[in-house]
Amino acid sequence: xxxxxxxxxxxxxxxxxxxxxxxxxxxxxxxxxxxxxxxxxxxxxxxxxxxxxxxxxxxxxxxxxxxxxxxxxxxxxxxxxxxxxxxxxxxxxxxxxxxxxxxxxxxxxxxxxxxxxxxxxxxxxxxxxxxxxxxxxxxxxxxxxxxxxxxxxxxxxxxxxxxxxxx
Amino acid sequence: xxxxxxxxxxxxxxxxxxxxxxxxxxxxxxxxxxxxxxxxxxxxxxxxxxxxxxxxxxxxxxxxxxxxxxxxxxxxxxxxxxxxxxxxxxxxxxxxxxxxxxxxxxxxxxxxxxxx
Numbered sequence: 198x199x200x201x202x203x204x205x206x207x208x209x210x211x212x213x214x215x216x217x218x219x220x221x222x223x224x225x226x227x228x229x230x231x232x233x234x235x236x237x238x239x240x241x242x243x244x245x246x247x248x249x250x251x252x253x254x255x256x257x258x259x260x261x262x263x264x265x266x267x268x269x270x271x272x273x274x275x276x277x278x279x280x281x282x283x284x285x286x287x288x289x290x291x292x293x294x295x296x297x298x299x300x301x302x303x304x305x306x307x308x309x310x311x312x313x314x315x316x317x318x319x320x321x322x323x324x325x326x327x328x329x330x331x332x333x334x335x336x337x338x339x340x341x342x343x344x345x346x347x348x349x350x351x352x353x354x355x356x357x358x359x360x361x362x363x364x
Numbered sequence: 365x366x367x368x369x370x371x372x373x374x375x376x377x378x379x380x381x382x383x384x385x386x387x388x389x390x391x392x393x394x395x396x397x398x399x400x401x402x403x404x405x406x407x408x409x410x411x412x413x414x415x416x417x418x419x420x421x422x423x424x425x426x427x428x429x430x431x432x433x434x435x436x437x438x439x440x441x442x443x444x445x446x447x448x449x450x451x452x453x454x455x456x457x458x459x460x461x462x463x464x465x466x467x468x469x470x471x472x473x474x475x476x477x478x479x480x
Contacts, residue, residue, distance in 0.1 A: 221464050222372060269372055286372040293442020293463050306445040 201303040207344065208328055210302070211253075214294040215332070215342055222290060223265035227332040227340065234258045234339040240319040241284040243292050244310040250347050252321050253295070253309075255288055257340035264338075285312040321345050365390045365407035367398040367424065368440065369416045373463070377411070380467045386474065393417075395424025402428050402435070409477060412457070414441040414448065422448075426455045436477045440465060 202210075212229065219227050237259045244252040259280070266275045266283035275283070289312055296307040324345035333339040366377055366388055374391060381388065390405045392398040394416050402410075410428070414421040425437045438459040439452050452460055458477035461470055 218464060222376070270375055282371060286370050289370070290372065290442065290464050297442060297444045297462060300445055306447070308443075 201305060202299065204328060206302065207299075208330060210295055210298045211342055211344065212330055214291055214298060215330070218287070218291045218294055219265070222269050222287060224268045225261070225265050225334055227334050230331055230333045230339070232333050232337070232339055233331055233341060234261075238316075238318050239280065239284060240315040240317065241288045241312050242315070242319055242321060243288050243312045244321075245292075245296075245307050246310060251327075252324060252345045253288070253292060254319065254321065254343040254345060255284070255291075255340060256318055256343065257284075258338040261334065261336075261338035261340060264336075281314045284314050288312045323348055325349070365392065365398070365401070365405050365410045367392045367395065367410060367416075367421060368413040369393045370413065373413070373440070376464070380465075380470055384471060395419030395421055395427075398424050399427050399431075402432065408436065409474060410435065410437045411440050411461075412437050414439060414443050422451055422455060425452070425457055429456045438473055438477050 216227060219225050234256060235258055238256055239259050239262055240254060240256045242252060242254045262284055263275055263280055265287065266280055267273065269283055269287075270279060272279065292309045292312075296309065300306055325348045327344045327346045329344075330342040331339065332341070366374065368374065368391075378388065389407050390401055392401055396419050398410065398412070410425075412421040412425050421439065421441070425439070428435050428437065433456070437457045438461060439457050440461045440463060441448070442463040444460070444462045449460055459473040461473050
């Protein structure tokens with residue numbers, strides 16, 4: 198997100214925030230793994246502003262997001278509108294937690310845009326993945342949290358799969 | 365009175381406050397709505413988000429406190445930055461709670477905010 202913090206530190210902040218927020222808001226425990234989400238996906242994307250031209254993308258199995266939305270809203274099933282509403286609010290809370298932790302680490306305040314929801318996979322234009330955190334739950338449904346940075350050109354950095362245990 | 369455009373926060377507040385003796389008297393999804401409803405509801409306490417569609421929560425809190433200096437307003441936001449804390453304090457809000465909030469923290473801040 199910025200040069201005041203290493204990629205590993207940022208990945209750790211993102212991982213901790215995602216696990217805490219997911220369990221707290223949706224009652225779902227996610228653990229890091231290597232199995233990416235399946236074909237039926239949704240993506241929610243948010244951009245950091247106020248000097249940070251980076252973004253965060255959550256790409257997840259639709260069934261996982263639907264289950265999380267059901268748990269959060271106390272509903273037996275959710276409509277597509279519910280799914281979109283939940284996904285955007287969930288990423289909002291997650292980014293709030295991330296920017297709070299970033300602020301504690303760097304004293305640099307970050308702000309973020311309204312999240313945007315997409316059916317399927319979405320790749321932000323002009324950006325490339327700096328690193329990808331891959332998660333799954335006990336039902337083997339998965340999600341990926343992708344930190345995007347401005348594209349550096351054809352010889353730019355290759356996205357790194359970061360696997361952290363016990364964070 | 366809860367002022368927040370998030371359904372997630374609405375459900376979490378309902379869950380958290382269940383059985384505590386607190387009752388949610390009204391929901392508002394924007395700062396403008398909160399200002400419009402305050403006179404009719406006259407709540408003991410307001411929880412106010414900051415980032416909402418339209419007027420933000422700090423501006424809404426400032427207007428409510430100008431009209432009702434004894435209003436008890438607690439900010440619930442993820443914008444836990446020094447400049448935000450400072451402005452919230454200057455305006456006269458009674459507390460600040462980070463999102464996502466926890467039950468003990470919420471009830472403790474409510475208790476302090478409701479003290480005379």
